[in-house]
Amino acid sequence: MKKILITFLIMFTFSTPAFAKVNIVATLPWIGSLASDIGKDKVAIKVLVKPSQDPHQIEAKPSMILAAGKADILIYNGLDLEIGYLPLLIESSRNPKIQPGQAGNLDCSQFIKVIEKHEAVDRSMGDVHPLGNPHYHLSAQNILSVARGMTHALSTLDPEQAAFYKTNLTAFEAKLKEKQKQWAGISLKGKRFVAYHRFFEYLAQEYGFQIVGYVEEKPGIPPSAGYIEKLVEDMKRSKPDGIITTTYYGKDEIDALSQKTGIKSIVIPHDVGSAPGVTDWFSLMDTVLKSLQSQ
Amino acid sequence: MKQGIILFILLFLLSLPGQAFAESELELRVRTLEETLKKQEETIKAQQIMINELKEQIKKDEVAIIPESKENPQEIKKETKATGLFGASAMSNPNISLILNTYAYSSNLTTDELKNRGISGYTTEGLDRRNGFNLDSAELAFYAPVDPYFNLYVTIPVSEDGATIEEAYFVTTSLPKGHQIKAGKFKSGFGRLNSQHSHVWDFVDNPLPYRAFISSDDSGIDEKGIQYTYLTPLPFYTILGVEILQGENKTLFGSDAAGGAHAYTAFAKASLDVSDNATILFGPSVITGKTKTDTVAANTDFTGDTTLYGLEFTYKWKPTKYQGFKLQSEYLYRTQFGNLTDLNPGGIVQRLDRNQDGLYIQGVYLWNRWEFGARYDTLGLFKNDYILAGAKQDQGRMPWRVTGMVDYTFSEFSLLRLQYNHDESDVTGKPNDELFLQFIFTIGAHPAHQF
Structure with missing residues (x-):
């Protein structure tokens, strides 16, 4: 019995390192990349x-609950x-630190200027x-x-490391400035694309290109045959610069459209890690902009 | 008339001195007020100066917190808009959803035969289904955080018989790490299907072991009580739970089995990700309590003790939104002993011992917006002891059933399901070949994607 107790004591002593790292749980890869x-x-x-x-389609898996419990x-x-999945995950995590209103619950969207806010919306418009x-x-x-x-x-x-985080942010900002100079050379102004999902609107706003149509008739709902027929005719007439989608869905659909219209289909990595070489947010943007520019 | 005028004049005259007096008092008051106002103005001026100073201070602080933000010091300021987890509804309203569960039904049996179709040796409770159109329920669900300490859930299914409270419970959110208490009326954590609402099940109806041991309809162990769960700090997901329940479930305990709370459960669930896209969940459960019920056999009353053991296993593989496979199984084992009273005139009281088991296994394959499912369920697989007054009764052959199902998801909020059962659970009667065409719709708050 004594031996067991001692073993437990040793285990506990070693399980809490003196300089514990902050445990971050990020929902999306780009958030994880930024946090890193x-x-x-x-x-x-x-x-x-x-x-x-x-x-859009994630389930609150037990392993995710476990991770959230340790965050x-x-x-x-x-x-x-x-x-x-997140409301369920937060509740099931049994972790008081990450509950809404706590310092350990960070909604990144609070820092940005949101576009396409809907005053009146119902689900006949799709999963808006x-x-x-x-x-x-x-x-x-x-x-x-x-950031x-x-x-x-x-x-x-983690106030002790505040200066460290600040230094890293400064470095991040400097790199961003440098990158923005590079990206300024990429001209997408006036280009017109057809997109699968409403995924590229912020990018379009920043780089002055246009999304002239969507393959999804309504967000989250696969298009009907009639709608596609109409879209094909529209595209043949208006000749956009490309049909774009993300890596996780819509690839077969845009390839089919491309065959019917002769307009090139472009698959764009939607997040960090979704294509080879896309290891952080910067390389993600590099790849996204390059694949749009090459049209 | 004249008298009236005189009275009026008198009254008028009387009121005059009073007014004159009031005027002088008014002047005094005005003067005092003016003085007070002047004083206040001075205070406001002083405060304004202080506020300005503070503002400057805050601006400096902000700059200190956000390095490199000279170009746009306002950047970190939160946008004035509703964000957060539950932003879709205004703060003042709880999240509300309504789920309609309705089906058309066809069986080779008449509605009366269905109503009386028990499972011999297990339960006398029949099936509450009608040939033709059925409305299961329109289920209202409310959910919102109460305050920083509790979340509240209330589920009110409304059927043609009226509204009931299926669930009404709170869940704690700020107990120390790992601990959680749920109390009110809720679906017990016993087993897999039991804790889920029937509209998220993969099939229209519950499997035979649930029907025989837990409840004839899809209500399950849904009790008033208190639950404590603990998420262990083990490196893989393991949750432990215990419950104290009132014990009013009709099939397990009967609605008036004992005076106070008399049912107790304990369960454990563990889960592992076997690959990036595949997960297993498994664990044992037990529920025990006092029983007083009339569903053991026709014209009888039973009083005694019941314990139900359960083992659950789920495997889920879902590489993409459009492809997946789910395998799910539960094994239930019931022991029950007590006195069986014959309610017929001159009826006798005999000791009854029942040790019986049941199993279901089901698989569902997801392909695009379609799901294809098959299920096999049976009772008395390894054990079927029905011992009356020390004598083991012959239970005949094993009850079993087989099911085929196909469903189509229009969107996350609507589903159409076609299901066929070949049911040989009534070992003395006819088989039941039944066909369901089910519609499930959700409006309002977004449903949770439970594992």
């Missing part, structure tokens, strides 16, 4: 959604993107996000705001 840029080796990050998964901070996209378009991470402006907000949140949670 700010937190570096002072944080341990667990990302819930795989790059191959559709962020010091939960960082999420917001704007109802995680509505299907009433709070606005939640796919805001393909925008340098938004990422900068989120700052995240730094502030981490510094509040």
